[in-house]
Amino acid sequence: MRFEDNITLTHTDRGTPMGDLFRHFxxxxxxxxxxxxxxxxxxxxxxxxxxxxxxxxxxxxxxxxxxxxxxxxxxxxxxxxxxxxxxxxxxxxxxxxxxxxxxxxxxxxxxxxxxxxxxxxxxxxxxxxxxxxxMGPEEQPADAPGFDFCLVKPEQRYVSKCLMKCNYLQALEGSIDYSHISYLHKDLKSESAKVDVFGLGELIKYSEEDGRPTIFVDRVEHGLQIAARRNADENSYYWRIARWLMPCFVIVPTAPENVCRANLFVPIDDENCWWYRIRWHAERALTEKEIDGYKNGAFDYAELIPGTYLPRGSRENDYLQNRLIQRSQSYTGIPSAQLQDLAVQESQGRIHDRSRERLVKTDIPIVQCRRLLLEAADECRNGKAPAIASRPDVYGGRAYAITRPREMALARIREELSG
Ligand code: FES
Ligand SMILES: [Fe+2]
Structure with a gap:
């Protein structure tokens, strides 16, 4: 990536190309x-x-x-x-x-x-x-994005935020990076010692067994649809089909009966962002156990300093990394998936220098996301407001993690999920 493009992508002050694009949303x-x-x-x-x-x-x-x-x-x-x-x-x-x-x-x-x-x-x-x-031009869009979590009753959702001391884009890129799950979040404990927390058993099992997902990316109205395919058993594949919605929102795939997830990465300034994390269930209230787990930093939530939205783990304390635990229990020795994400993403620098990367095939979603953002910012510069900003309806829906027979094509799976 050209150094100049990295500047364009990461700067969101008023008057910058990306800042003006974001201000349409x-x-x-x-x-x-x-x-x-x-x-x-x-x-x-x-x-x-x-x-x-x-x-x-x-x-x-x-x-x-x-x-x-x-x-x-x-x-x-x-x-x-x-x-x-x-x-x-x-x-x-x-x-x-x-x-x-x-x-x-x-x-x-x-x-x-x-x-x-x-x-x-x-x-x-x-x-x-x-x-x-x-914060945009006078003629304001009709409504805020119609995310599904906005439509359910308050007891059916859990909304939180956590400070990340890095640019929004590297945080967002982490959320559409579907190869890292097999490493960064790997659980090294023996099969019997693993606990299936929050119904994530399939995700953990298949992402551990197959660390080389095949990635498919499609441009859609709201941004990108990103499918990661892993081997399940010899007759089926495990699919995770995520959605990135312009400009900085991600619906994370979850099993159909599970609690749904969304991540919103919001620029505070060029060197800090808020990670808004949302959990919701379309049909039922969240259980006390679920909410307790989210609040108390169990498994995939970073523990916060009480009374703040600041994670307890930070660069100053090595993100609470425990090298003994790293040897036998978890790939990183860092507690909670969220803090693991935060640690590696902050470690890329306050503003990650994309001109020094070596990208490979599994990074295609990230490349496509950057390209789309640059194109939209360029169009915005030339007076064409992003059409999607005034389409709250396309922000609805969820994202799926499912296992399907190997012969079933992605197009067919998409059809099934949208119907
Ligand atoms: S009223 Fe004087 S600074 Fe606000
Ligand atoms: Fe992650």
């Missing part, structure tokens, strides 16, 4: 749970390199404003959230969720002056336990 700004009540304390938000402040007003509406007061740039985060607006702590100027100046107590002033003192505000909507923000 509704983006996760924070979790709903971060603003648990009306008039609760505001929250600092950084999204696509912009410093913002989020608050829930007296009526429950959510504002997402420029972090700094238009008067003399004090941080609105320090202010008072009261009476349907956020009041700056420095001189008491007050703003509503639309950024309109409601009060300017230091001045004797008319409507014209308060109007002039308005601040930047982005439209928000709450959807699936996430507060989404639209």
């Amino acid at each position: 509704w983006m996760p700004a924070l979790l709903s749970e971060e603003l648990p009540a009306n008039d609760c304390p505001p929250v600092r938000v950084k999204l696509l390199g912009e410093e913002l402040v989020a608050f829930r007003d007296t009526e429950g509406k959510i504002g997402l404003l420029d972090a700094f007061c238009p008067h003399r740039r004090a941080e609105l985060y320090l202010g008072r959230n009261e009476g349907s607006g956020l009041r700056c702590a420095y001189h008491g100027w007050k703003f509503d969720v639309n950024g309109k100046c409601m009060d300017l107590p230091t001045e004797e002033c008319g409507e014209r002056l308060t109007e002039r003192m308005c601040t930047k505000a982005y439209p928000t909507m709450e959807h699936g336990g996430i507060v989404w923000a639209y």
Whole structure:
């Protein structure tokens, strides 16, 4: 990859090609749970390199404003959230969720002056336990993406986030990299000592037995459909068919009866991103055991520092790697699949230099994803907004991990799954 293309792909500040492309999409700004009540304390938000402040007003509406007061740039985060607006702590100027100046107590002033003192505000909507923000051109798309997890009842889903100290793209690439599962997440324990946590037995078994998946990638309306085929028994294949949705969302394949999964990799700035992880079941509430496992860092969730969204494992403590465990129990000796992903992806550098890679056949999904993003950013530069951004409907659906007879072609499997 050319060095310049790597810059284009990884920079998302306003005015950069990728930054302008991303701003056509509704983006996760924070979790709903971060603003648990009306008039609760505001929250600092950084999204696509912009410093913002989020608050829930007296009526429950959510504002997402420029972090700094238009008067003399004090941080609105320090202010008072009261009476349907956020009041700056420095001189008491007050703003509503639309950024309109409601009060300017230091001045004797008319409507014209308060109007002039308005601040930047982005439209928000709450959807699936996430507060989404639209930071793009005025004519805003119809709706936030219609992910299936947004349509189920709150008890049927679990939404969380975790900080990654690296660029969004290497995090996203990890989620559509279907050969690493056989190594990075390998369990070295004896057959009898392995526990099938959360119905992932098939995934673990087949990815261990066949470390050379055959990968098929197709461009579809929402981005890419990525199929990884592994040998199951002599008559069948184990298929994992993932979906990457523009610009940074992935639906991870799961067995039809299992809890579904999605990953959203949201740029905070060029060197940090949030990994939003969603689990949902289309038909039933999640069990206490499932939720407990997600919350307490069991098996595939990284343990968080209590009261934060920061993982306990980090570069400073070698991601809690235990070299003894690495010898006999797990490929990495790092606890939880999420922390394993985080460790290798952060280890690529804050912004991974793609001009120094040596790619092979199993990296095709990553190559295709980069190509599509570059093409879309280029079109955006030339005035063609991404059509997909105003199609919330194509974000619905799930992704499957299934075993099928070897003679069954992928096209036929796709047909079966879509019908
Ligand atoms: S800096 Fe905010 S009111 Fe003066
Ligand atoms: Fe992984």
